[in-house]
Amino acid sequence: MVSLLYVCVRPELGAADAEHASFRRALGVDVVDRLDLLTDRLDTVDLSRYRGVVVGGSPFNVTDESKSPEQRRVEADLETLARQAIDGSVAAFFTCFSIGVVTRMLGGEVTTSTPEAASATVIRTTVAGDSDPVFGPSAPALTVFTAHKESAVALPSGAVLLATNDACPVQAYRVGTHLYTAQFHPEPTPRDFADRMTFYRTTGYFDPEEFDLVQGQVLSASVTEGAALLRRFAETFAN
Template sequence: MVSLLYVCVRPELGAADAEHASFRRALGVDVVDRLDLLTERLDPARLARYRGVVVGGSPFNVTDPAKSVEQRRVEADLESIARSAAAGEIAAFFTCFSIGVVTRMLGGEVTSATPESASATVIETTAAAADDPIFGPSAPSLTVFTAHKESAAALPDGAVLLATNAACPVQAYRVGTHLYTAQFHPEPTPRDFADRMTFYRTTGYFDPEEFDIVQRQVLAASVTEGAALLRRFAETFAPATQL
């Protein structure tokens, strides 16, 4: 039985397909089902069949001044998943753009004041993360990939800060025991992330004239702890899917 679901919110099919493969490898499972919220509506009955959900990244921003009907629908469906996870009905790991959706749902502010360009970044775990089954073993710090234009302005009410750094103070937090959020991308290898950059070469995550330089830096980085977080997420909440 498949117990994990990858929720796709990327309009770029090639990038979405590669991200799905990255999550499957990082989670350490044979099969991770896929739900593409840009082409399918969230079905609560289908969601209930899974023990865990991972939400991928997106070029969408919560702070976008003008949103398509499609983006508004995606954000509403992500909020539904987040509410289920906050209630402990399902485990969910939100990444990238979707941490902003969760932050807004919790009444927090999302800001464009603390962006991070496409790069490997060191983040520090907090004292509160020491006993967390997902983040605790990665203490005191880990290197992950970042690329975002917005982030949580502050930790929202009811959340537990798990990871931070000077550039972006809210890198990861947990709500209750089943809802995890991360501003960074935990799933890609350096090769995965370098390949993903080609889809977003002119979208503002790095200077397009420095593409080759940034890509070489990404490929030279040693980044493994993000995948370790996801492996522990699968082992904790969906052990039946282990290889």
């Protein structure tokens, strides 16, 4: 029986397909089911079949002044999934855009004042992160890929900070034992991330006139620990 589910929140089909493949490779399993929240509702799947759910990135932002009905529906479904993870019904690993959804749901504030351009960056584990089963083995620091326009102002109520850096203080946190959130992208290899950049060349994650330079920097980066986090997540909850 399939025990892992990838939740897609990307409107761009090519980027979504590639992200699905990245998660499958990073998680270390051949089969990861897929749910596209832009076309299918969360309630169309039986989450009891899955012991682990991973949520991909998106060009959406919770701070968007104008939101389409699709984005509002996606955010509502992600909140429902987060609540089920908090109560222990399913384990979930939210990434990128979706950490903002969880932060807002918990009463926290999301800001556009601490963005990070598309790049490889070093994040540091906290004392709590050092002892966490997913983040602990990567302590005291790891290099991951970031590309975001918004982030949490501060750790929301009820959350445990797992990783931080100077540019974006809230890089990852856990709520309870089953909900993990990360501002960064844990799943892509350098090649994956470089290819993803082509879909978002003019969307504000980097200077489009410096595309070749930024892509070259991404390709030369040594980034492996993000995938290790996901592998440990799968080993902890989905075996």
